Amino acid sequence: MLGLTADAEEGGGYSALPWYALRQNYAGALRAAGGVPLILPHEPALVGRYLDLIDGLVVTGGAFDVDPALFGADTRHASVTLKAGRTDFELAILRGALERDMPVLGICGGQQVLAVALGGTLVQHIPDAVPNALAHEQPNPRTEPGHTVTIRPDTLLARITGQATAAVNSAHHQAVQTVPAPVVVNAWTETDGVIEGIEDPTRRFCLGVQWHPEYAIDPADTAILRAFVAAAAAAG
Template sequence: MTARPLIGLTLDAEQPGGYSKLPWYALRQNYFDAITAAGGLPIALPHDAALADDYLDRLDGLLVTGGAFDVDPTLYGGGPRHETVVLKEGRTAFEIAILRGALRRDIPVLGICGGEQLLAVALGGTLIQHIPDSVPDALAHEQPNPRTEPGHEVALTPGTLLSRIVGAPAMAVNSAHHQAVDRPGEGAIVNARAPDGVVEGLEHPGYRFCLGVQWHPEYTVDPRDQAILDAFVEAARQTGQGRAAAA
């Protein structure tokens, strides 16, 4: 029986209040369930940038999750911070450290929502700080209907990794973001766009598996979402097998 590849998932962080009177971590259960369903062994990654390499010594794949916050524009030369931008400096410091480390080691990476945006920044790209101020006639990317339902469709770029994984020209996706990728970074390519032109996915063909999507495939609002998670976990499995063979 083939061992499950070890997949690290980044956590969200919250200040005291609600669940605990002390600072606490959180992540929706369906992130973990989706990785398990794809054949992976998910583990949670607390925010300690100094431990990034120790985590990466053990991980076969890295999933950078989303959250209700933004990437600091100073990380990509984005100019003054828009009034809508919310930061979580500790989380971002850890995520950028472990993400850049994973890229250096060519460990498979999947960025979801804010994780896709951070992936663009790690690759040298830039972001749109607030879609309504930058995209004329933009869709409601903060969809008013539940996240368990699609908000709009995306068109996939033919010939990309994402297109090959999905096997279709378009997907229905959920949408929960006010920022988006502007430039994907040197060597990276856009693999999905919304009807208003907003970037909805990116990838970098120079890595074993380097993929980001703006939506949340862990909800499987489109039946093809599972294929994205399956492909990521399979790439991580191959990484783990290669590591074991070299040991």
């Protein structure tokens, strides 16, 4: 069983009351990779029960940001949008999963939450912090690639994909800035140096990617999800 974190919205649109949401292709892609997905409501008191049920955890993306105070910043960029309840839950379940050495996969914003849980920091707004940055919030559809990433050899990501580069979609204005040892950067954008992937080689399977492999834009995407599902199955 694979746990997926959901997004949350206040009332309006789908319901007049607060509601959870998740794109179907997250679950569909994991099912296609051989997994059984389970969407997790934001109930911090149930983290231990959730972790008893699942064999692997996926922290999904979303149009919001991690509170900069959580990684030691004393200022907050004007572009930063918070969903405190979601972030509190995701950090709690991530830390619980890491304590159990459960396989974890952070996707897009989920990679950023993973980085913070591992002691890293974030770039709050790429256009203001990275000179000559690419359009990391790509103007073309998310079903198409936005740019290419370089994959570091001798990493879990390189072993999984068997590739030196991958075409990825790009839907983020923040990125990982630093990670502490033993965490390593396993992918980046050559043009502007923005970090695109991280991993902790001391753990069973601890991987973050800044793009969305559930769209299966590049063969690397399917390989990542299959490797995660296999690691979860072995852990279970």
